[in-house]
Amino acid sequence: MEKMGRRERERQARRQEILDVAEKLFAQKGFFKTTLAEIADASEFGMATLYQFFPSKEEIYFTLITEKTEQLFSLIEKAVSRFDSSMDKLKALVTTAFNFFEDHRDFFKIFISERSGFEWMAKEDLGLRINQLYERYLMMLQNIIEEGINRKEIRPLNPAEIAYGLAGMINSFIFQWILKPVKRPLKSRIQNLLTMLFEGIAISHKKNA
Amino acid sequence: MEKMGRRERERQARRQEILDVAEKLFAQKGFFKTTLAEIADASEFGMATLYQFFPSKEEIYFTLITEKTEQLFSLIEKAVSRFDSSMDKLKALVTTAFNFFEDHRDFFKIFISERSGFEWMAKEDLGLRINQLYERYLMMLQNIIEEGINRKEIRPLNPAEIAYGLAGMINSFIFQWILKPVKRPLKSRIQNLLTMLFEGIAISHKKNA
């Protein structure tokens, strides 16, 4: 893996350059309104050069999404595996996601609008592949939760639904943070999210009669 | 308001027909991949006729979104106002939203992908207007929560953050329900969402030491 001549190394660097530039543009203007000419311009490559690296605009977009998503997932998996209790695992998961997106705002915009955008969904392949990625993420969540229920750390609610709920909360927190130019770092909200998730928002009046 | 001659009534009906057809198509293929020719075809109007009713494709799209969203919001406002305690209000809100989207799946697809799609965001006007709508929704949530905190029914967490979290949960529940062709009605999940929201998912071990 590490054996790459200068040639190949430079090629990879250029490829990455294209992806980085494209990421910024796609995040800014969305897939449809970003033109290849713009990507070529901004990356200072010619059109034909782009096609040397990627067979189509869609493929640039998709490569972008999958590579970064894989990266995020493997970070999460690693972080989660370090802990034993479900609460710690969930905390690690949220923390990792927040940190990651704090460093990759542009990517989050693409990630979230793709994930919610039904634009592809129908379209074979692309939409399918993206959806599978997200499924994997939900599954990871769901597994942690199921384990937590078995360990009697988590209430025996429907694990899939908890997973949806949590994923939604995470996305929403990040989304709002990106939308409003707030100074407070995203990670300062981790604790609030976890409190809300673990303890709920109600002040319990011992009314479990 | 009710005084409309046949002429005007028919015109309104045709307008609505266009919006309905467009809704289905936009939900299916997204804004960019839906062509006016398709809308004309499906609604059995000519191109020029569409332009008689709406000045542009964008305007059809936006009209669609705002009209239905206003409709949803006013339902929610009405439902919420019937209750006193914050918990009941939140329950009414979730119930209304779930019921509404259960009946308007197509619209939800558009709503959610627009709300998360940064595609417009940059674009003046449209993106702005859509965002304001969503802000209003978040504000409604936030107000209920603030009131609940004052009434000591809800923990004194950051109200805006709770609002984001809850909105995210709601969206995520609906989203998953639409994605997977599940037989179980959406409303059957209301209670689970509320439990999760109110009580949290942790089994408390009286460990508040």
Add this chain to the structure above:
DNA sequence: TCTAAATTAGAATGATTATTCTAATTTAGA
């Protein structure tokens, strides 16, 4: 029934843009 105004259908227009092509330019190795 007749006619001017309103409405409509569908073709023409014009702009945009992904992709391909052509002709340099650069590179690596002799």
Add this chain to the structure above:
DNA sequence: TCTAAATTAGAATAATCATTCTAATTTAGA
């Protein structure tokens, strides 16, 4: 230094639509 192969730039191509135009067709009211 030389040259064949690889790489590149940027123009040409071809397709896709949103929008506008033209010529019917329909309507309302006399």
